[in-house]
Amino acid sequence: MLADALGFEHVQIVEHHFTPYGGYSPDPVTFLAAVAARTREIRVVTGAVVPAFVHPLKLAGKLAMLDNLSHGRLDAGFGRAFLPDEFAAFQVPLSESRRRFAEGVEICRKLWSETEVSWHGDWVSFGPVTLLPRTVQRPHPPIFVAATTSPESCAAAGRAGHHLQVVPTVTSREGLQEMLAAYREARRAAGHPGEGRIQLKYTCYLDEDRSRALERARRFEHNYIAKMTGAVAAWGGVRSDDYPGYEQLVEKVRRYDFEASLAGNKVLAGTPAEVTEQIATVREWFGAGLSVCLQFNPGCMPYEDAERAVRLFAAEVAPAFPATE
Amino acid sequence: MLADALGFEHVQIVEHHFTPYGGYSPDPVTFLAAVAARTREIRVVTGAVVPAFVHPLKLAGKLAMLDNLSHGRLDAGFGRAFLPDEFAAFQVPLSESRRRFAEGVEICRKLWSETEVSWHGDWVSFGPVTLLPRTVQRPHPPIFVAATTSPESCAAAGRAGHHLQVVPTVTSREGLQEMLAAYREARRAAGHPGEGRIQLKYTCYLDEDRSRALERARRFEHNYIAKMTGAVAAWGGVRSDDYPGYEQLVEKVRRYDFEASLAGNKVLAGTPAEVTEQIATVREWFGAGLSVCLQFNPGCMPYEDAERAVRLFAAEVAPAFPATE
Ligand SMILES: [Ca+2]
Ligand SMILES: [Ca+2]
Ligand SMILES: [Ca+2]
Ligand SMILES: [Ca+2]
Ligand SMILES: [Ca+2]
Ligand SMILES: [Ca+2]
Missing domain, CATH: 3.20.20.30 (Luciferase-like domain)
Known part of the structure; x- marks a missing residue:
């Protein structure tokens, strides 16, 4: 492959x-x-x-x-x-x-x-x-636990000695920093060896040409969000103590703003140099030891476009991060 | 592969x-x-x-x-x-x-x-x-239903238009013929198109040298049966109307006789010519349209022995049965 x-x-x-x-x-x-x-x-x-x-x-x-x-x-x-x-x-x-x-x-x-x-x-x-x-x-x-927005869930994962998977799209920079701090502190306090591995998941739109990358990002991010809107619609009529705040998910998805996400490094898009800079920034924010997981084909992007982006990433972005890619 | x-x-x-x-x-x-x-x-x-x-x-x-x-x-x-x-x-x-x-x-x-x-x-x-x-x-x-010994289950599969998987080891030649007749008749009566596919599963021990094939067959069939004895042991203390006769399974497995199984074509073992003859016989008994499924590595047989048998089968047995192998 x-x-x-x-x-x-x-x-x-x-x-x-x-x-x-x-x-x-x-x-x-x-x-x-x-x-x-x-x-x-x-x-x-x-x-x-x-x-x-x-x-x-x-x-x-x-x-x-x-x-x-x-x-x-x-x-x-x-x-x-x-x-x-x-x-x-x-x-x-x-x-x-x-x-x-x-x-x-x-x-x-x-x-x-x-x-x-x-x-x-x-x-x-x-x-x-x-x-x-x-x-x-x-x-x-290795056991990873997927956490969304709650520092308590992250602390529980740390106490248990598990690793962590996080989707930064749905939380603020400060919120995520709080989650990761809670995880790392609980893990250390419980005496588990090592730092714990953290996987951050981002969608990624890459092209040598900046406007082409952003055009594609806007279009497919829009498709992706449209599907997510359908998937989360049921939260409009449901409340659960196990999912505090999820009743606002429909509204949150509706308010999704691509430019703000891009500016906040919640989606990675642009030229290889720009995406390299974004990855460097999130590593600075959240810790260099974490893994950045990239989704290259969100929103039903044609396979050839995704493949081109994957090749470009390997050639021009990954070399900047030899330890974790 | x-x-x-x-x-x-x-x-x-x-x-x-x-x-x-x-x-x-x-x-x-x-x-x-x-x-x-x-x-x-x-x-x-x-x-x-x-x-x-x-x-x-x-x-x-x-x-x-x-x-x-x-x-x-x-x-x-x-x-x-x-x-x-x-x-x-x-x-x-x-x-x-x-x-x-x-x-x-x-x-x-x-x-x-x-x-x-x-x-x-x-x-x-x-x-x-x-x-x-x-x-x-x-x-x-294609949907296949695994049947063991009951003509009623086979008839149900035929009525539903499903295909059939059978393990001939656990039934007599006449018992199996009755099962297949029940399947074919029910399938036809229900008006499903085609004959229905039937997969018969056999263990197979093949070697250019007859005594080596049989020695290996006796040894690994013995291992296989020993494991099956452990697996079915609970039937010694259980009865269920959904599994009529299964309380005798422990005893049946205990009485397993390799020479009788070989003579009854319930296990395939010997030279390519002998196994070819066995497959021709079971196709004569049960219908030429069925698929014969061979297990080449029962009883934890070493992989190299199983691989040798698979190659030998492809070279010297399969050509005799061009339609279904
Ligand atoms: Ca699964
Ligand atoms: Ca989750
Ligand atoms: Ca690598
Ligand atoms: Ca399964
Ligand atoms: Ca069964
Ligand atoms: Ca073929």
Whole structure:
């Protein structure tokens, strides 16, 4: 695959159901297994799988298969999901989202790192069982938790020793700095080794020609937001204590302003020199140790345009950031 | 992949949990996505996935992704599963197995072939939703039903217009002929077009040298049966109306006799000429239109031995059966 040959660090895919928003991807593991089979170096990242919609035994099992098929290249990212339509279809109450998420992640961790595992929780109860296959990465593949806006969720991830996936689009610079500080402090206080890995996800529009890059960015960002508007519409009529503030999501998406996002480095767009500068800025704001994850084909951009941008990034932007790309 | 290059018709994998029996495969779709990514012609066959252990929305979604990743090469085989330990871990009563299976298969069929699907059944309720991605094969990928010993199950599959997967090891020649007759007759009576596809699964031990083939067959068949004994042990203490006769499975497995199986063409073993003769015989018994599915690496056979047998089969057995291999 192209991204592997060009030396990118990882490839990542989300889980979403019944909506063009999210890339036709009801099962990230299925897609990443195909990617793993055609690559050698690049890490395969779920960004994220949703424990609430699948039995944890099944989820742990298929992620373990993916870790084997990729010879230990899996970063396992878990998310709570946030679209009411998905929860309705799977008949899972939004109010159980937080606890089901925590239970699912912890069951996977245990099944990967221990044998003869028993679990008697609120939703599932089993054991003792030993998961097969065993994971290649020991004691288990790196676990990432997807956080959106809450410093408390980030602190919880840090306390548990997990890594972090964040989408900077939906929060302010100060908000995100607060989230990352909460994560790093909780992680340190709990005594976990290392800094913890942080993946920041951005959409990226790159072209040698500035006006072409921005024109494309405006057009496809608009498509992307239009799809997101459809996907989040149900928040217009729903409230959940597990999702404080999400009832304002429809309004937030409606107010989305591309120029302000670009100025705030929430979307990366422009020439290689400009995007290089933007990445340098977000690393200055949020820490040089983090990984910047780029989505090159949002809003149904034609594949050739995305491919050209990926090649350009590898040739002219990545060399400026040798450690993390 | 080797099997693709050698012109085999399909590659198939089962779903089993927590036991070396079944090949460390808690999620067939994950494995087959990797196979699809490295092959061009060969069909990818779930043999089978188990609807009882996964939400049908999730199962339909990942099988649709696999049909896309393989550019329309998916044969979707569904099984009821039969190991009490698996049902216990997933907290699904054996007594619900038959109805959950039927509901899961029908939901997949509807989600693949229709849009705006609603379902209000005994276990799941949703809709209207439109599954994404849409399947490449229209109206849907071929649906296979795994049948074990009951002519009634085969007749049900025929009535529904599904295709059939059978493991001849566990039934007599006459029993299997009765099953296939029930399938074909029900299918015809219901007015479904075509004959219906039938996949028969055999273990296969092949060597230019007869005694080496048989020695290997005895040894690995013994390993395979030993693992199966562990996997089915729970049937010693369980009875279910959904699984009539399964309480005798422990005893049946204990009485397994390799020489009798070989003589009855339930296991294929010997020189290319001998295995060719065995396949000709089972096609004579059961119908020339069926597909013979061979497992070349049962009982943890070393990969090199299995690879040698696969190559030998392609070179010296397959040419005798040009239509179906
Ligand atoms: Ca690299
Ligand atoms: Ca998944
Ligand atoms: Ca989330
Ligand atoms: Ca062929
Ligand atoms: Ca599966
Ligand atoms: Ca079955």
